[in-house]
Amino acid sequence: MIRGLRQIDAYVAGAQPQGDKMIKLNTNENAYCPSPKVLEALAHFDGNSLRKYSSLDQAALREALSKQLQVPADQIIVGNGSDDILSMAFLAFFNDDLPVLFPDLTYGFYKVWADLYHINYHEIPLNEQFEIKVADYIADNGGIVLTNPNAPTGIFKPLDEIEKIIQANRDVVVVVDEAYINFGGQTALPLIDKYDNLFITRTFSKDAALAGLRVGYGIGSPKLMAVINAIKNSVNPYNVDALAEKLATVAVEDWEYYEGTCQQIMATRDWFAQGLLDLGFEVLPSRTNFVLAKPQTVSASYLFQKLEEKEIYVRYFSKVVRLKDYLRISIGTQAEMEEVLAEIGGIC
Numbered sequence: 040m041i042r043g044l045r046q047i048d049a050y051v052a053g054a055q056p057q058g059d060k061m062i063k064l065n066t067n068e069n070a071y072c073p074s075p076k077v078l079e080a081l082a083h084f085d086g087n088s089l090r091k092y093s094s095l096d097q098a099a100l101r102e103a104l105s106k107q108l109q110v111p112a113d114q115i116i117v118g119n120g121s122d123d124i125l126s127m128a129f130l131a132f133f134n135d136d137l138p139v140l141f142p143d144l145t146y147g148f149y150k151v152w153a154d155l156y157h158i159n160y161h162e163i164p165l166n167e168q169f170e171i172k173v174a175d176y177i178a179d180n181g182g183i184v185l186t187n188p189n190a191p192t193g194i195f196k197p198l199d200e201i202e203k204i205i206q207a208n209r210d211v212v213v214v215v216d217e218a219y220i221n222f223g224g225q226t227a228l229p230l231i232d233k234y235d236n237l238f239i240t241r242t243f244s245k246d247a248a249l250a251g252l253r254v255g256y257g258i259g260s261p262k263l264m265a266v267i268n269a270i271k272n273s274v275n276p277y278n279v280d281a282l283a284e285k286l287a288t289v290a291v292e293d294w295e296y297y298e299g300t301c302q303q304i305m306a307t308r309d310w311f312a313q314g315l316l317d318l319g320f321e322v323l324p325s326r327t328n329f330v331l332a333k334p335q336t337v338s339a340s341y342l343f344q345k346l347e348e349k350e351i352y353v354r355y356f357s358k359v360v361r362l363k364d365y366l367r368i369s370i371g372t373q374a375e376m377e378e379v380l381a382e383i384g385g386i387c
């Protein structure tokens with residue numbers, strides 16, 4: 040027997056099946072290619088530069104983000120995906136005896152980090168309509184984490200309600216995870232100057248079509264930056280590789296391209312949601328690049344299996360009681376979603 044080994048309930052990420060024919064709609068990846076300028080920068084990247092460690096502060100990328108978001112560069116921290124940023128945020132900001140609050144249905148990783156870092160937490164049930172109730176978050180706590188728009192529901196909470204929560208919790212950190220913000224949400228960025236307890240996280244995995252590159256970032260007050268930068272330098276100072284920094288910088292500089300692809304995805308999402316409604320599904324209103332939907336004539340698990348047989352991969356949260364009747368379906372290209380809707384029509 041080996042002593043000292045940890046027992047961990049790990050996060051279970053969406054599967055990454057392989058194949059040329061499949062339609063992969065299970066991890067909310069972007070349906071479109073990264074910007075052509077990103078691909079060009081990749082083709083011309085100087086491989087010899089990889090001899091050296093990557094930068095310690097990602098100054099070029101933070102500068103580009105600063106210009107795009109109108110936030111000072113020293114209020115931005117970059118990480119290896121937003122998972123890296125969120126994990127550091129849990130370590131940096133939640134160091135209190137009172138429980139950190141987050142919804143029962145939200146990004147499944149929050150619970151895993153809280154357990155891993157021995158952080159006390161309390162999951163607050165979303166209401167019957169799968170919405171956050173502001174009053175639930177006006178209570179003693181050791182911090183708050185909200186995804187807006189939420190995942191896996193897709194539901195968006197208006198900014199004035201998010202502000203009420205931040206305002207009522209000035210003595211703890213409120214993390215707002217904006218992984219899906221550019222698919223029709225309303226960012227909390229305008230509140231950054233007003234509230235030094237607000238920390239926003241973003242990712243290049245969804246809107247920027249760079250999930251495989253692993254880049255995310257966080258935005259917060261100088262007070263919060265000092266602590267999270269200390270965590271970064273205590274865990275992995277070179278947490279963003281040189282290629283990732285270069286390509287993410289080019290992506291930010293070519294944001295117009297992404298505005299176009301996000302618009303396409305939103306249009307396809309609304310078209311697909313209507314198609315599901317016409318088939319009798321319940322569909323939650325989505326401001327993300329996925330929909331959460333409940334079939335009426337067959338069970339969610341049956342539909343999941345039937346789609347998988349046709350190499351259409353969607354996400355079924357079989358272990359989450361409140362979601363056992365639902366499937367989360369990422370939005371692919373219009374052509375892909377037309378095929379998916381036709382297949383669903385044939386099954387249901």
Ligand SMILES: Cc1ncc(COP(=O)(O)O)c(C=O)c1O
Nearest residue numbers: 120121122146190218242244255
């Ligand atoms: C709500 C939410 N936050 C964060 C992430 C992590 O994203 P990243 O790829 O940047 O680590 C995801 C990924 O699916 C997500 O759904």
